[in-house]
Amino acid sequence: MSKKVAFLQGNEAAAHGALYAGCNFFAGYPITPSTEVAEVMSVELPKIGGKFIQMEDEIAAYAAILGASLTGKKVLDATSGPGLSLKQELIGYACIAEIPCVLINVMRGGPSTGMPTGPSQSDVMCAKWGTHGDHASITLMPASVQECYDMTVQAFNLAEKYRMPVLVMPDEIIAHMRERIEFREPGELEVIERTAPSVPPAEYKPYDTRFGDVPPLAAFGSGYKFHVTGLNKMQDGFPTTKAEIVQAEEERQVRKVMDKVDEIVDFEEFMMDDAEICVVAYGSTSRSARYAVNVAREQGIKVGMFRLKTFWPFPDKQIKAIADKIKGFIVPEMNLGMCSVEIERCNMGKAQILCVNRVDGEPLNPDQILEKIKEVK
Amino acid sequence: MAYDYDKYIRPGKLPHIWCPGCGHGIVLKGLIRAMDSLNLKKEETAIVSGIGCASRLPGYMDCCTLHTAHGRAAAFATGVKLARPEMNVILVGGDGDGTAIGGNHFIHACRRNIDMTYVIMNNYIYGMTGGQFSPTTPHLMKASTTPYGNPDPSFDIAKLAIGAGATFVARGTAFHANQIDKLIAEGIQHKGMSVIEILDDCPTTYGRRNKYKSVIEMMNRLKEVAVPVKAAEKMTAEQLQGKILTGVLYKADLPEYCAEYQKVIERSQGGAK
Ligand SMILES: Cc1ncc(C[n+]2csc(CCOP(=O)(O)OP(=O)(O)O)c2C)c(N)n1
Numbered sequence: 001m002s003k004k005v006a007f008l009q010g011n012e013a014a015a016h017g018a019l020y021a022g023c024n025f026f027a028g029y030p031i032t033p034s035t036e037v038a039e040v041m042s043v044e045l046p047k048i049g050g051k052f053i054q055m056e057d058e059i060a061a062y063a064a065i066l067g068a069s070l071t072g073k074k075v076l077d078a079t080s081g082p083g084l085s086l087k088q089e090l091i092g093y094a095c096i097a098e099i100p101c102v103l104i105n106v107m108r109g110g111p112s113t114g115m116p117t118g119p120s121q122s123d124v125m126c127a128k129w130g131t132h133g134d135h136a137s138i139t140l141m142p143a144s145v146q147e148c149y150d151m152t153v154q155a156f157n158l159a160e161k162y163r164m165p166v167l168v169m170p171d172e173i174i175a176h177m178r179e180r181i182e183f184r185e186p187g188e189l190e191v192i193e194r195t196a197p198s199v200p201p202a203e204y205k206p207y208d209t210r211f212g213d214v215p216p217l218a219a220f221g222s223g224y225k226f227h228v229t230g231l232n233k234m235q236d237g238f239p240t241t242k243a244e245i246v247q248a249e250e251e252r253q254v255r256k257v258m259d260k261v262d263e264i265v266d267f268e269e270f271m272m273d274d275a276e277i278c279v280v281a282y283g284s285t286s287r288s289a290r291y292a293v294n295v296a297r298e299q300g301i302k303v304g305m306f307r308l309k310t311f312w313p314f315p316d317k318q319i320k321a322i323a324d325k326i327k328g329f330i331v332p333e334m335n336l337g338m339c340s341v342e343i344e345r346c347n348m349g350k351a352q353i354l355c356v357n358r359v360d361g362e363p364l365n366p367d368q369i370l371e372k373i374k375e376v377k
Numbered sequence: 378m379a380y381d382y383d384k385y386i387r388p389g390k391l392p393h394i395w396c397p398g399c400g401h402g403i404v405l406k407g408l409i410r411a412m413d414s415l416n417l418k419k420e421e422t423a424i425v426s427g428i429g430c431a432s433r434l435p436g437y438m439d440c441c442t443l444h445t446a447h448g449r450a451a452a453f454a455t456g457v458k459l460a461r462p463e464m465n466v467i468l469v470g471g472d473g474d475g476t477a478i479g480g481n482h483f484i485h486a487c488r489r490n491i492d493m494t495y496v497i498m499n500n501y502i503y504g505m506t507g508g509q510f511s512p513t514t515p516h517l518m519k520a521s522t523t524p525y526g527n528p529d530p531s532f533d534i535a536k537l538a539i540g541a542g543a544t545f546v547a548r549g550t551a552f553h554a555n556q557i558d559k560l561i562a563e564g565i566q567h568k569g570m571s572v573i574e575i576l577d578d579c580p581t582t583y584g585r586r587n588k589y590k591s592v593i594e595m596m597n598r599l600k601e602v603a604v605p606v607k608a609a610e611k612m613t614a615e616q617l618q619g620k621i622l623t624g625v626l627y628k629a630d631l632p633e634y635c636a637e638y639q640k641v642i643e644r645s646q647g648g649a650k
């Protein structure tokens with residue numbers, strides 16, 4: 001049987017990826033350049049008995065998916081810069097209450113209304129540091145339409161597995177460009193379901209660490225009664241200010257991700273074997289970087305690319321290892337230097353770091369990257 | 378025999394956090410009696426709140442309880458209800474939570490006429506944060522941030538709910554405790570968005586600043602201003618000056634949101650038009 005193929009936009013592909021992963025509830029608020037995700041979901045969800053709702057604002061949309069997730073649904077929301085800013089308080093709520101959900105944030109220019117139709121990669125720090133308080137973040141960076149599909153599936157898996165919010169962040173170019181994609185066959189990609197409690201309702205606690213760092217989450221309406229709050233909580237879900245409990249729970253919420261960094265972090269190495277220069281890129285910028293690396297190789301320059309597929313958690317270990325071997329990092333991004341801050345942190349002064357930054361709403365082109373590659377001494 | 382509230386109270390979660398004389402506990406008891414009168418199943422009932430003293434109520438209830446972020450209860454609850462329409466979804470919270478920061482979600486939940494019941498405890502103040510004025514603090518009254526008297530006009534929550542499209546709107550008071558359960562029960566039974574405003578008191582942050590000498594005085598004021606809608610029909614405009622209508626203020630039979638979405642599902646699958 002031949003595979004179902006289509007010529008889709010990144011946003012459309014992401015919506016289909018969500019459906020593949022079993023998403024059955026979407027809430028959103030229209031915003032360029034993410035709206036196509038909502039439009040596809042509004043068409044497709046009712047056909048499978050799922051629910052789509054357009055809420056009154058971005059905060060409400062995120063609140064609605066959290067409410068729906070607590071009833072056992074697999075939930076999605078999609079937005080862009082200004083919406084991402086509005087959702088921050090509730091992203092923190094999802095972190096502390098440990099509610100699985102996926103948010104697609106299509107990156108456009110900012111701050112504020114910025115450039116609604118222009119591409120950008122300037123939300124990557126907001127994805128981690130936007131909400132207040134300590135918390136882990138999982139943020140995925142598709143660089144093709146197929147990856148919009150596949151990484152959305154992966155995002156649902158990570159959200160359910162680690163019981164937390166997960167972000168998929170295509171830049172506007174990836175979200176709006178059209179490419180051929182393959183719809184995955186059932187069973188072709190792994191689909192992870194939420195772990196249901198193994199204890200009867202009377203014994204159930206929503207944060208019962210006897211079951212590990214990711215305690216099973218029951219569904220409202222399934223016979224289990226429990227309490228959910230945004231306050232620091234005990235294992236039974238009720239608020240506490242007891243120092244040792246708060247400390248332990250806060251640490252667990254970060255540890256559940258950071259202990260699994262090796263499982264979560266995904267990346268691509270391109271021509272890195274003998275590389276003396278490493279271009280670290282993500283999203284559409286990595287496509288220009290790949291081109292630049294190819295051209296540079298033709299000219300005899302030993303350069304490769306490390307492509308971030310997971311932006312958060314950041315691949316510290318890999319970047320540190322590369323820093324030991326190379327002369328210089330090139331960090332091209334459509335912002336004024338965000339990934340480069342992380343590279344600096346991992347590099348610890350070892351290799352040279354050169355940035356290529358563009359925030360004028362135009363894509364970063366290979367020439368700009370090539371030029372920097374040649375500057376490495 | 379004393380009424381058995383324990384049926385719906387979560388074991389081990391009392392005492393509550395509320396001050397002596399706070400009306401929120403009266404509403405809690407009214408809600409329990411209402412749920413009991415309808416025999417609501419605890420595991421089939423979600424109680425959703427925002428942030429504030431009033432919003433602490435769900436923690437005491439032995440149900441599926443969701444204490445969300447400030448103002449966001451209606452939006453979370455909409456997600457719960459649409460995802461599981463068979464559940465009873467009850468919202469509780471304060472005037473500040475529901476009509477200031479949560480005002481947008483409140484009016485849109487009313488507009489959708491989604492089958493939820495919203496019990497708003499209106500004590501005219503932000504109690505939890507120490508008594509700043511809320512959208513319902515009456516003009517010229519004192520709050521910690523209106524030391525010279527409140528310059529703002531105030532919301533009438535029930536009117537707001539009616540204007541926004543709620544199809545069952547009622548008002549009671551913490552003084553008229555026996556009426557609270559009946560209003561809430563009627564609201565729960567109503568198919569569509571029901572809003573029950575309970576005029577309440579906060580002796581700690583509102584009473585004290587506004588020269589109420591005691592909780593009894595605050596309760597007496599509720600007793601004096603309240604006029605049942607039926608009684609009001611026979612009163613003149615002059616007699617109604619300064620009074621507040623109580624009872625069922627509005628009721629309409631209009632399409633409910635989850636039922637309408639079910640039709641969307643059917644249409645998308647080529648079914649009923
Ligand atoms: C986003 C956010 N802003 C402000 C607060 C602070 N805050 C907590 S409760 C509250 C007011 C609650 O008033 P109301 O809803 O009337 O409840 P009451 O305490 O009077 O029962 C405020 C402003 C908060 N928790 N979150």
Ligand code: SF4
Binds near residue numbers: 394396399431
């Ligand atoms: S501060 Fe006011 S609203 Fe809060 S518990 Fe005390 S009396 Fe009640």
Ligand SMILES: [Mg+2]
Binds near residue numbers: 503
């Ligand atoms: Mg109040």
